[in-house]
Amino acid sequence: MTELEALLEASVRTATPLALAALGETVAERAGVVNIGLEGVILAGAFGALVGASTGTLGGVAVAILAGVATAAVFAAFAVGARADQIITGMAVTLLSVGVTGTLYRSIYGASGAALTIPTVGPVSIPLLSQLPIVGRAAFEQPPFTYLAYVLVPAVWWWMYRTHGGLALRAIGEAPEAARAVGIHERRVRAGAVLFGGALGGVSGASLVLAQSGTFAEGMSAGRGFIAIAIVVLGRWHPVGVGIAALVFGLVSALQFFFQTMGWRAPYQLFLLLPYLLTLVLLGMRRSRGAAPLALGQP
Amino acid sequence: MLALGVLLLSLVVLAGALHISGYDAGRALSALWRGSLGSTNALFSATLVRATPLLLAGLGIGLAFRAGIWNIGAEGQLLAGAAAATAFALLLDEMPRVLLVPGVLAAGAGAGMLWAGVAELLRRRRGVLEVISTIMLNFVALHFVGFLVHGPLQEPTGIYPQSSSIADAARLPSLVAETRLHGGFLIALIIAPVLWWWLRSTAAGFRLRAVGANPDAAKMAGRIDVARVVGTAFLASGALAGLAGAVEVTGVTFALYENLSPGYGYTAIVVALLGRLDPIMIVPSAILFGGLESGALAMQRDAGIPSVVVTAIEAVIVLALLIADRLAATRTIPNELGASSPDDSADAGHGARDVSPGLA
Numbered sequence: 127m128t129e130l131e132a133l134l135e136a137s138v139r140t141a142t143p144l145a146l147a148a149l150g151e152t153v154a155e156r157a158g159v160v161n162i163g164l165e166g167v168i169l170a171g172a173f174g175a176l177v178g179a180s181t182g183t184l185g186g187v188a189v190a191i192l193a194g195v196a197t198a199a200v201f202a203a204f205a206v207g208a209r210a211d212q213i214i215t216g217m218a219v220t221l222l223s224v225g226v227t228g229t230l231y232r233s234i235y236g237a238s239g240a241a242l243t244i245p246t247v248g249p250v251s252i253p254l255l256s257q258l259p260i261v262g263r264a265a266f267e268q269p270p271f272t273y274l275a276y277v278l279v280p281a282v283w284w285w286m287y288r289t290h291g292g293l294a295l296r297a298i299g300e301a302p303e304a305a306r307a308v309g310i311h312e313r314r315v316r317a318g319a320v321l322f323g324g325a326l327g328g329v330s331g332a333s334l335v336l337a338q339s340g341t342f343a344e345g346m347s348a349g350r351g352f353i354a355i356a357i358v359v360l361g362r363w364h365p366v367g368v369g370i371a372a373l374v375f376g377l378v379s380a381l382q383f384f385f386q387t388m389g390w391r392a393p394y395q396l397f398l399l400l401p402y403l404l405t406l407v408l409l410g411m412r413r414s415r416g417a418a419p420l421a422l423g424q425p
Numbered sequence: 426m427l428a429l430g431v432l433l434l435s436l437v438v439l440a441g442a443l444h445i446s447g448y449d450a451g452r453a454l455s456a457l458w459r460g461s462l463g464s465t466n467a468l469f470s471a472t473l474v475r476a477t478p479l480l481l482a483g484l485g486i487g488l489a490f491r492a493g494i495w496n497i498g499a500e501g502q503l504l505a506g507a508a509a510a511t512a513f514a515l516l517l518d519e520m521p522r523v524l525l526v527p528g529v530l531a532a533g534a535g536a537g538m539l540w541a542g543v544a545e546l547l548r549r550r551r552g553v554l555e556v557i558s559t560i561m562l563n564f565v566a567l568h569f570v571g572f573l574v575h576g577p578l579q580e581p582t583g584i585y586p587q588s589s590s591i592a593d594a595a596r597l598p599s600l601v602a603e604t605r606l607h608g609g610f611l612i613a614l615i616i617a618p619v620l621w622w623w624l625r626s627t628a629a630g631f632r633l634r635a636v637g638a639n640p641d642a643a644k645m646a647g648r649i650d651v652a653r654v655v656g657t658a659f660l661a662s663g664a665l666a667g668l669a670g671a672v673e674v675t676g677v678t679f680a681l682y683e684n685l686s687p688g689y690g691y692t693a694i695v696v697a698l699l700g701r702l703d704p705i706m707i708v709p710s711a712i713l714f715g716g717l718e719s720g721a722l723a724m725q726r727d728a729g730i731p732s733v734v735v736t737a738i739e740a741v742i743v744l745a746l747l748i749a750d751r752l753a754a755t756r757t758i759p760n761e762l763g764a765s766s767p768d769d770s771a772d773a774g775h776g777a778r779d780v781s782p783g784l785a
Binding site: 214219393403405 | 446495497543547550551553554556557558560561562564565567568569571572575576691694695698730731733734735736737738739740741743744747748750751
């Protein structure tokens with residue numbers, strides 16, 4: 127593998143959990159709901175994957191989805207059901223997830239929280255496509271989670287822009303009163319969108335555990351939920367844009383591996399802060415608020 | 426009253442959850458008591474010491490939320506303040522004490538203000554939501570402190586990931602002999618009523634409250650420069666969090682560490698919310714959380730319960746407060762509007778930012 131190939135491979139790998147979570151958040155935000163609790167959803171998914179992995183990879187993914195949906199359901203009950211403030215609810219849900227997963231992890235797996243490892247899912251190479259020059263291995267020799275993201279980008283786009291359900295979703299995000307007036311069950315659609323985001327956030331957490339680290343650590347989501355929310359903004363609330371934004375983000379974060387192999391001797395803490403700094407720079411580079419759903423964040 | 430009820434409810438939930446999980450709830454709660462308020466030492470060396478950064482940062486968050494600014498960045502602003510205070514104290518330790526301590530504290534407050542200023546600039550110039558930018562800045566600050574204590578600010582032997590200790594002259598005086606309680610607590614205790622008075626009795630305080638209650642009305646009816654009021658509140662909020670970091674360095678740790686803050690900036694959000702964003706009420710709220718977190722450490726030591734459980738308790742408290750607010754709102758609004766369906770009733774505050782004043 128050449129250095130360029132390795133860089134691209136790392137980009138896609140880094141982008142996968144972000145793309146999955148951001149796609150789910152895109153659906154929720156198009157319905158007018160910002161779920162800052164996405165960070166907690168991913169964390170719950172990661173913990174669920176660890177618990178479920180004892181029954182195999184699919185079991186891990188299934189429990190991760192359940193955990194993600196359950197966490198999102200807490201958010202939906204408050205922010206959609208009771209119309210509580212979305213930001214405060216989201217922060218509370220993230221805190222709840224940090225507290226609950228941390229307590230359970232130490233209770234179940236010992237007070238020391240000693241790392242316990244589970245087998246990871248290896249890359250699956252797609253015949254022919256993975257033979258393509260330069261991008262082949264990067265894009266088509268990845269764990270199945272990456273392919274799920276490839277499928278979901280067009281699927282979410284199609285649903286959002288080509289179905290009645292998708293139209294209802296966008297109508298609620300732009301003009302809730304008008305949507306209600308034509309008989310759309312606003313809260314039901316919003317709750318559904320949040321739960322869908324919870325399922326994808328759960329899968330995102332599962333990919334961290336099952337395809338990357340092979341273990342769980344407290345707070346291992348490490349801000350990915352917040353970065354995913356920023357990626358939704360950068361992708362201008364459009365599934366394809368969000369997919370591209372996640373890839374760009376993955377590429378720039380992966381540069382750290384590239385610099386390290388090039389023998390660039392900077393303290394690693396500077397590389398650690400790079401993704402967050404990058405998010406700020408990218409957000410500051412263009413005005414993106416104009417593309418936001420009009421009723422975004424309104425209870 | 427409401428806050429107290431919510432708190433009691435949360436403790437009951439905690440005891441119940443512990444009991445169900447097979448822990449000895451009685452033993453846990455008695456450890457919680459011993460570690461927080463059970464002795465003078467627990468009170469002065471643990472609870473109040475831990476309450477100090479929570480109080481300062483919580484006052485800042487209260488101010489920002491009152492102005493309708495979602496400053497989630499107290500953690501980063503606090504770390505920036507701690508880093509700047511340490512650097513100032515280490516570089517200028519020749520200064521006379523009367524200048525050194527105020528200088529160190531001012532450096533911390535200034536750095537916190539600067540850190541918030543980045544988010545304010547992005548918000549005003551580029552429309553970047555402060556919720557996202559402040560969270561990103563938290564992570565940048567966290568890793569930047571990591572870089573500092575492994576690099577430019579590392580102690581001279583280069584073994585430990587921490588800075589050298591700051592000079593005695595740069596340290597805050599002790600407040601109660603034989604305990605760890607330091608002058609920082611007094612500073613926080615003085616700022617709280619001043620802030621309360623400022624919000625309540627000055628024109629600037631009124632402008633801030635008006636902007637938070639309804640920015641459009643403040644602009645139209647009051648000819649208030651909304652952007653300016655909001656920006657000032659944001660910067661002041663950052664300064665208070667930065668001061669919290671400086672106070673932590675000069676009063677407790679005396680050096681910069683990677684894990685200087687066990688999430689003070691995040692707990693401070695809960696502190697501000699439970700204090701209903703009122704500077705006076707934030708004082709007991711901060712002491713309460715200082716006690717809860719100190720007690721949780723004792724609980725982990727004595728009853729083997731992971732201290733991180735406190736984070737879940739904090740979440741339950743916030744969620745309970747949200748429900749209490751909604752219940753209060755739905756009780757009053759439909760009556761004023763006459764008959765209305767449950768779906769419409771919650772929309773009565775639509776358009777106005779009914780959230781932060783609702784919490785106030």
